[in-house]
Amino acid sequence: MIRQHIFTIILLIPFALLAQKNSMDIEQFVNNVDKKTPQLLRGFNVPGAVIGIIENGEIILQRGYGYSNVDKETHVTTSTGFNIGSISKTVTAWGVMKLVQEGKIDLDAPAEKYLTRWHLPKSDFDSKEVTVRRLLSHTAGLSLHGYPGWAPNDILPTIEESLNGKNNGPGRVEVVVEPGTKWKYSGGGFTILQLIIEEVTGERFENYMQTEILNPLGMINSSYTIDEKILNSSSLEYNNFGEEIDFELFTAKAAAGLHTTLEDFMLFVQASLYKSENNKSYQHILSTDYVKQMMTPEPETNGVYGLGYQVEIFGDSKVLKGHGGANSGWHALFMVDSISNDGFIMFTNGGAGYNIYSQIICYWEHWKSGKKIYDDCKSLPSISNKIKQIIDIDGTNNLNKAYFELKQNQLDKYNFSEEQLNQLGYYYLGKGEIENSIAVFKLNVEAFPKSYNVYDSYGEALLKGNYRDMAVENYIKSLELNSDNYNAIEILNKIGAKKH
Template sequence: MDQKFVFRLILLFVFTIAFSSCHKEETQIKTLLGTSVSKERVDAFIDEQMQALNMPGLSIAIINEGEVVYHRVKGYANKERQILADSTTLFEGASISKSVFGFFAMTFVEEGLLDLDKPLYEYLPNPAIEHDERYKKITARIVLSHRSGFPNWRDDYPEKELFIQFEPGTAYHYSGEGYQYLAEVLKHLLNTNWAGLEAEFQKRVAIPFGLEHTVFIKNDYTRKYKAQPYDVDGNWIDKSKSEWWTSRDSVFVAPTTIHSEAIDFSKWMIAMMQEEGLSEEGFAELYRPHSEIVSGLLQEDYTLGFTRLSVLGLSELYTHSGNNDGFSSYFAFDKEKEWGFVVFTNSSRLGDQFAQNLTYRLLLSGSVPKLSAIVLCTLFTALLLITNLILVFFKSRRRGIRFANLRIGLLALSCCLLSLVLMLTGHSGIVNYLYGFGVLLTVYWGWNVLGQIRANWREERSARIELCVQCFLLAGVLFSGVAVGLLEQG
């Protein structure tokens, strides 16, 4: 390889870095693992999923490094009247209310108005469960981590009476009733009504974080711009016929009645990532796991309002899903990377399914082909290393080729491992530059090795089967490595 070729290769590499960095800043979205996916691909995925799941409308925002880098509203707010959803359309957030309410409750703890470990009955007795003395053990901490023993909702049972299923604090059982009891306590502490508690939420949470239209109790604006609800088959749901919903129309239902949209809600998510609004100790308490849900490779716990997902303790996601009649939602964020997304839909249960598909098929790593290319590159690199290591130590002829391939294998393996490590950190942008530099050196050395292999082939200085294996493994490293780079642009 002459000096002119090397110089041109370096110039091409520098130009590519400069162009790709500018291009990616405008069109690329970072995945959780640090790879990139184009906004066009996300658009296409949303279109495909909305059609496949028969979802009427959707509002989504994706956050990279503490900023919204993607926002889209699609579909219908009202199918019957053909009213399109737009940036003003509001959705019921359902159970993602619990995470916001958990933070809201912690502001009372910070001020000394609420003690997480003081029995709630000492603040406000609950006549509906006074017949069971065990309820006197229930605290705010127990309620927020779903360990009260209450059912989700008493109305789910024929007797429609509140009861306790197990000794409070000893097990996990998801319960909206517990959250609502705590809301009653907060209302009592403020000596106010439900509208007063809503006003306090606006004062403590919505206004400080710039949430313009996020409410627990509907107001005139909410009623005007709220999307219509639909079931999983796309049929309209008349919620005015539901006694459960009509009886709570003006109630601050802590576990389920938040109304919002993607941009508004993402402001609160960013504040949670950057730990604004509470002390360091307050956030440590909010995020600390209290209830184990699933153990193993993927650890799932419940904190004081969030589901916490952890993979081998290396990366933590704080999430919550929500499902009401005609509405569903989901959010997830990694506070260390300041990465996350939120989805609102006006369809029963489909929002959660859509979010899971979006996460595992696209936003986790970019794509299955991308991961496949990384695996192939690592596999070919490992085989190249092992093969040449064996040949270097056990065969004396033509060590030059084997040492060269060994260097290439070590470089490629280092690039693969370094990229994967950097993908799990909050500073993953450097991956693109290190990867490009690694490819440049690998191509340079690879070209020289191929020249040596051709010379040995002509002069029959090595066994041809050995040369074929060397060529195959070297080509595998180069082509799979290039595939990783090409898929990075997708």
């Protein structure tokens, strides 16, 4: 199972409301970011990034770093295009809330009220409890966490086909948990919202978002439609090992398909600062009350999610609101403090970009709080790069021995988390190198025998290698460790295997 990152940085310190920084403090901080960012890009094989920072409503940093095209040595600028993954959901939520504000959608009405082209599959739960509010807050009890993209030459399915399961792997969207009882992240829920927008407005989703949200905000170089204009200004995308990969397209545009630039997205962040005295100069789309409501966590989420906005918490204090995003080759994050009118944005064009933005936002948090030591912000390079070098040179015969020796002797040099090997396993799986993939996933099972996810991934590779019986054993083991692993349940049902 591929785990898609939802932004979950644990705040190390309270984001205190301090006096605004003076010009010397700001200059020193910006210089520090300018120095650190290129070092991090090189260390994690990420070609390029953009960073935007707002202090008390004013932009203090808006800059590109590294390359958008490594071969041509084209530099990233503030007008370079990036896919921002699940941050697309936050902008989509503005589109939904505009229709709520206009009285065309009722937040607490069943989603089915607005659907004619597709309907929720029958389940053990009442589909009327799947409301618009619950779709926005991921409390509707739906399946389908996230979406893989489609290759440039693929014929994309329709929204209805995608919801029915023609979506490159994740399966159909259905109710699997009683709606309104718990927070369960579902990109599929935002595809339902995409369809609702089309049903209510009579327009294509991407056209509605362009005319009603993006253009009014001044985001004229942003779009849910990937056309010639967008492609010409876009960065290329690169995997965890710095290799160029195909540009992905999405039917699930509302959940994952927005392409934007730093210059454009700064406008959206400024629009999100609803308490700023200058807010009305940035947006007339939503009232302050609606924006505030979107950033207020819904009760069933245990304080982590509002209506399209994630909420980061320290103790009992709500601190930052925003969203993270990740698609193949892209990582992105934005967060705002709506009380102090501060904001942070970072987009990267590499598969390891999460490691970089997590450090830079940590520097920002420390700076805002007055903390001078940044050592606890450091992330280690992935062990997957080292393991790939070993496989490329020596194959997989002595892979396990090499890995555990490294783990014993160089634990402080690399990140040995299970996600690192999982990423390498899926790298080989995507390239069709099944045996290498199986070897890496098998190693991950030995390294993390209590993780349900590693057995799930190992089972996936074994199934693709036609080792059916071994695949079944690993899927069953995954379920023993996590009975809510719906992916394993679905696969076992699909291949007609018994769950002991």
